[in-house]
Amino acid sequence: MEQLNTDILIVGGGVAGLSATTAFAAAGFKTLCVDAVPPIVDQNADGADLRSTAFLLPSVDLLKQSGLWQGLEEYAAPLRIMRILDSGGEDHGIREQANFDARDIDQPAFGYNLPNWLLRREMVDHVNKLTNASLLSPLKVTRITPRSDEVLVNLSDGRLLRTKLVVAADGRNSLIREQLGIDIQSWRYGQKALAFNVECALPHQNISTEIHRSGGPFTLVPLPDLDGKHYSAVVWMETGPNADDLLKMDAAAFNDTLNKRSCGVLGDLKLAGKRLLWPIIAQRAARLNGPRTALLAEAAHVIPPIGAQGLNMSLADLSALVNLTVEARDSGKDFGGTKVLNTYNRTRWPDMAARIKGVDVLNRAAMAKSQNLRDLRRAGLKTLYGIAPLRKAAMKAGLGAK
Ligand SMILES: Cc1cc2nc3c(=O)[nH]c(=O)nc-3n(C[C@H](O)[C@H](O)[C@H](O)COP(=O)(O)OP(=O)(O)OC[C@H]3O[C@@H](n4cnc5c(N)ncnc54)[C@H](O)[C@@H]3O)c2cc1C
Known part of the structure; x- marks a missing residue:
C-alpha cells in the first residue's frame, strides 16, 4: 500500500x-488535509452549511496572509456598527440601545461577514491550486501513533x-483528542440556535x-445585496423546545413570529x-496539545454564537x-516538538478560557428571565456604552486585543 509523507497533517x-491548510501552506510547509466527508460547496445541496461567519479584523489579516482574502473579498459584507438592543414586554419594545461604531477605534469596520458554504467553495478552490x-x-x-520524531497516521483506506x-481540526467530538486522552469540560444552556437568511425590506x-x-439573543448580520434585494x-437563540x-x-x-422578534429594525423580514x-x-x-499534536477550533473549544468569537x-x-x-523551522529546530506545542498551549489556553467565560456571562445575561436580572442587563449595557473608555476597551477586546 502507498505511503504518504507530509510536514503537517490537518485532520x-x-x-x-x-x-x-492554506495558512501552513502559505508559510511554506508541505500540508495535507484529510476530511471524512466531501466538501459541500453548493448552498442548495442537502447538508450545506447555511451559517455565515463574521471574520473580525485579526482573522481577515490571517486570511490575507494565506492568500485567501483576494478570492473572498467580493462576497464579504463589512460590519461597521455592532448594535445591541434590549427588548422586553408583550409589545416587543426596545428598552435600551447601544451602537458600537468601528470608527471610535479608528477602524473602517470590525470585520466582514461571509456565508460558510461559499467559504468552503473558495477555500477548496484555493487549496486545489496550491503545489504544496x-x-x-x-x-x-x-x-494516530506519535513517536519521538514523527507521527504514524492510519487512514480509512488502509494507507x-x-x-x-x-x-486536529476534527470538530467538537474530536477522535484525535479522545485518542490522546485529553479531558473536556462541557456546559449546557438548554438552548438551540436557529440559523437562516432573511430578505429585508430595509438595507x-x-x-x-x-x-x-x-430565551437568548437574536442576531441579524449583514449579507451583500443580491439582484437589488x-x-x-x-x-x-432560544430555549430548546421553543427553537424546535x-x-x-x-x-x-414563522415570518410572523420572526417579525415580532426582530422589533422591526430592518422593516419586514x-x-x-x-x-x-x-x-x-x-x-x-x-x-x-499532546505529543506532536495541536488541537484547533471546535476540537479545542466550543462556545455559543455570540459576538462572533x-x-x-x-x-x-x-x-x-x-x-x-x-520560528522553530527557521532556526533549525523541531517545529512539531514538545517545546513549540507547550508554548502554543501556554499562550492560547488562558485566552480561550477567558473568552468562554465572557461569552457564558453574556449568554446567561441575555437569557435572563427574572425582572431583576433583566434590569441588571439593561443597566450593564447602558454603563458599558455610556463610558467612552470602557466602550472602546470592550470593542478592542471583542476584536482580540488583550
Ligand atoms: C449558529 C452558529 C453561528 C456561528 N457564527 C459564527 C461567527 O459569526 N463567527 C465565528 O467566529 N464563529 C461562528 N460560529 C462558530 C463556527 O461556526 C465554528 O467555530 C466553526 O464552524 C467550527 O469549525 P470546525 O472546522 O472546528 O468544525 P467542523 O465544521 O465540525 O469540522 C470538522 C471536520 O472534521 C471532519 N472530521 C471529523 N473526524 C474526522 C476524522 N477522523 N478524519 C477526517 N476528518 C474528520 C468532519 O468531517 C468535519 O468536516 C458559529 C457557530 C454556530 C453554531
Whole structure:
C-alpha cells in the first residue's frame, strides 16, 4: 500500500481545517488535509452549511496572509456598527440601545461577514491550486501513533501516513483528542440556535444587530445585496423546545413570529431558504496539545454564537501556531516538538478560557428571565456604552486585543 509523507497533517476540512491548510501552506510547509466527508460547496445541496461567519479584523489579516482574502473579498459584507438592543414586554419594545461604531477605534469596520458554504467553495478552490497542499476526501483518520520524531497516521483506506505534526481540526467530538486522552469540560444552556437568511425590506447599512430578550439573543448580520434585494443572516437563540417549535412552523407563521422578534429594525423580514438548528453548548479541552499534536477550533473549544468569537478564536490559535512553527523551522529546530506545542498551549489556553467565560456571562445575561436580572442587563449595557473608555476597551477586546 502507498505511503504518504507530509510536514503537517490537518485532520478535518471544516472552515477551520481548510483555513489551517492554506495558512501552513502559505508559510511554506508541505500540508495535507484529510476530511471524512466531501466538501459541500453548493448552498442548495442537502447538508450545506447555511451559517455565515463574521471574520473580525485579526482573522481577515490571517486570511490575507494565506492568500485567501483576494478570492473572498467580493462576497464579504463589512460590519461597521455592532448594535445591541434590549427588548422586553408583550409589545416587543426596545428598552435600551447601544451602537458600537468601528470608527471610535479608528477602524473602517470590525470585520466582514461571509456565508460558510461559499467559504468552503473558495477555500477548496484555493487549496486545489496550491503545489504544496492538498485535500483528500472522503477519507478518515482512524488512528494516530506519535513517536519521538514523527507521527504514524492510519487512514480509512488502509494507507499509512508519516508527518511531523498533526493539527486536529476534527470538530467538537474530536477522535484525535479522545485518542490522546485529553479531558473536556462541557456546559449546557438548554438552548438551540436557529440559523437562516432573511430578505429585508430595509438595507442593513452594514450594521450588525443583536437583540437581547429572554430565551437568548437574536442576531441579524449583514449579507451583500443580491439582484437589488437586501439580505441578512440570522442566528436566533432560544430555549430548546421553543427553537424546535420555530423549526416546525410553516413559513407564514414563522415570518410572523420572526417579525415580532426582530422589533422591526430592518422593516419586514421574509425567510429566504432553509432553517438549520444547532445545539448550544460550551466546551473546552483541558489542554491544547499532546505529543506532536495541536488541537484547533471546535476540537479545542466550543462556545455559543455570540459576538462572533468561535471561529475567530480558532484563527487566533492558528495564527499563534503558524508563527511558532515557522520560528522553530527557521532556526533549525523541531517545529512539531514538545517545546513549540507547550508554548502554543501556554499562550492560547488562558485566552480561550477567558473568552468562554465572557461569552457564558453574556449568554446567561441575555437569557435572563427574572425582572431583576433583566434590569441588571439593561443597566450593564447602558454603563458599558455610556463610558467612552470602557466602550472602546470592550470593542478592542471583542476584536482580540488583550
Ligand atoms: C449558529 C452558529 C453561528 C456561528 N457564527 C459564527 C461567527 O459569526 N463567527 C465565528 O467566529 N464563529 C461562528 N460560529 C462558530 C463556527 O461556526 C465554528 O467555530 C466553526 O464552524 C467550527 O469549525 P470546525 O472546522 O472546528 O468544525 P467542523 O465544521 O465540525 O469540522 C470538522 C471536520 O472534521 C471532519 N472530521 C471529523 N473526524 C474526522 C476524522 N477522523 N478524519 C477526517 N476528518 C474528520 C468532519 O468531517 C468535519 O468536516 C458559529 C457557530 C454556530 C453554531
